[in-house]
Amino acid sequence: MSQIHTIHLRKHYRVHHKAPGIKGSLQAFVRREYQDVRAVDDITFTIEAGEVVGFLGPNGAGKTTTLKMLSGLLYPSGGEVSVLGYTPFQRRNEFLRQITLVMGQKQQLIWDLPAIETFEVNRAIYDLPDREYHQAVAELTDLLGLEGLLTKQVRKLSLGERMKCELAAALLHRPKVLFLDEPTIGLDVTMQANVRRFIAEYNVRFEATVLLTSHYMADVTALCKRIIVIDKGRLLYDGDFQALIERVAPHKCK
Numbered sequence: 001m002s003q004i005h006t007i008h009l010r011k012h013y014r015v016h017h018k019a020p021g022i023k024g025s026l027q028a029f030v031r032r033e034y035q036d037v038r039a040v041d042d043i044t045f046t047i048e049a050g051e052v053v054g055f056l057g058p059n060g061a062g063k064t065t066t067l068k069m070l071s072g073l074l075y076p077s078g079g080e081v082s083v084l085g086y087t088p089f090q091r092r093n094e095f096l097r098q099i100t101l102v103m104g105q106k107q108q109l110i111w112d113l114p115a116i117e118t119f120e121v122n123r124a125i126y127d128l129p130d131r132e133y134h135q136a137v138a139e140l141t142d143l144l145g146l147e148g149l150l151t152k153q154v155r156k157l158s159l160g161e162r163m164k165c166e167l168a169a170a171l172l173h174r175p176k177v178l179f180l181d182e183p184t185i186g187l188d189v190t191m192q193a194n195v196r197r198f199i200a201e202y203n204v205r206f207e208a209t210v211l212l213t214s215h216y217m218a219d220v221t222a223l224c225k226r227i228i229v230i231d232k233g234r235l236l237y238d239g240d241f242q243a244l245i246e247r248v249a250p251h252k253c254k
C-alpha cells in the first residue's frame with residue numbers, strides 16, 4: 001500500500017491586496033481587496049514505503065506549502081491528502097509520532113540552551129521511554145558525529161553543527177516518514193555531503209520514507225532515484241531522475 005498520497009491537492013492563500021501609497025491605504029481602509037494565491041493548484045502523487053523522492057521546483061513553486069499540508073501544519077483548500085493512512089490536518093498523536101518535518105530555514109532548537117535541553121523537551125513531547133531515548137541519542141550521535149556538540153549552547157554552534165543537531169532533535173522519536181525542506185541549505189560542500197550520507201543511512205537503517213526538497217542538484221543526484229517536479233502549484237514531472245536527464249540533456253549522459 002502507498003504510504004503517502006495526494007489527489008488533486010490544492011492550497012490557495014487569501015492575501016490582502018493594497019495599492020501602494022497613502023491613496024492605496026485609504027482605499028484599503030474603506031474597501032479591502034483580496035487576492036487568491038494559488039500556491040498548490042492540483043497535485044496528485046503516490047509514494048511507497050522506503051522511497052527517497054526529490055521534490056523539486058523553482059522558488060515559489062509550492063513545495064513548502066505541500067510539505068506543510070503533508071505534515072498537518074496546513075489545512076488544504078481542496079483535494080485529498082493521506083500519510084500512513086492518516087489525514088494529516090487532524091494531527092492525531094499516532095500520526096505525529098511517525099513523521100517529522102525538518103525545515104532548513106527554521107530552527108526548533110532553543111537558542112540559549114544546549115541542544116540536549118531541546119532533546120529533553122522532545123523526549124517529553126513524544127513520551128519516549130528511557131531506554132529508547134538514550135539509544136536514539138547514542139545512535140544519532142554516532143551517525144551524525146555529534147560528540148561534544150550537544151552540551152554546547154546552540155547559539156555558539158556553527159551553522160553546520162546546528163543543522164546536525166536540528167536533524168537529530170527531529171529524529172529522536174524515530175519517525176517512519178521524513179519531510180525534509182532544504183536540509184542542506186547554507187552548508188559547505190563537506191557538511192552537505194555528511195548530511196546526505198546521514199539521510200541515506202537513516203533511510204536504509206529504519207526503512208524510512210523520505211520526501212526531500214533542495215535547490216542543490218548534488219543532493220538530488222546522490223539521494224533520489226525518483227523526482228517530482230512542480231511549478232506554479234502544478235505537477236510537471238513525476239518519475240525516474242535519470243530518465244529525465246536523458247530526455248532534457250542527453251549530452252550529459254555520454
Ligand SMILES: Nc1ncnc2c1ncn2[C@@H]1O[C@H](COP(=O)(O)OP(=O)(O)OP(=O)(O)O)[C@@H](O)[C@H]1O
Nearest residue numbers: 013015037039057058059060061062063064065066
Ligand atoms: N502564508 C502565506 N500567505 C500567502 N501566500 C503564501 C504564504 N506562504 C506561501 N505563499 C505563497 O505561495 C507560493 C508558494 O510558496 P512556497 O513557500 O510553498 O514555495 P516553495 O516552492 O517552497 O519555494 P522556495 O523554493 O522559495 O522555498 C508563493 O507564491 C508564496 O508567495
Ligand SMILES: [Mg+2]
Nearest residue numbers: 063064065181
Ligand atoms: Mg520552500
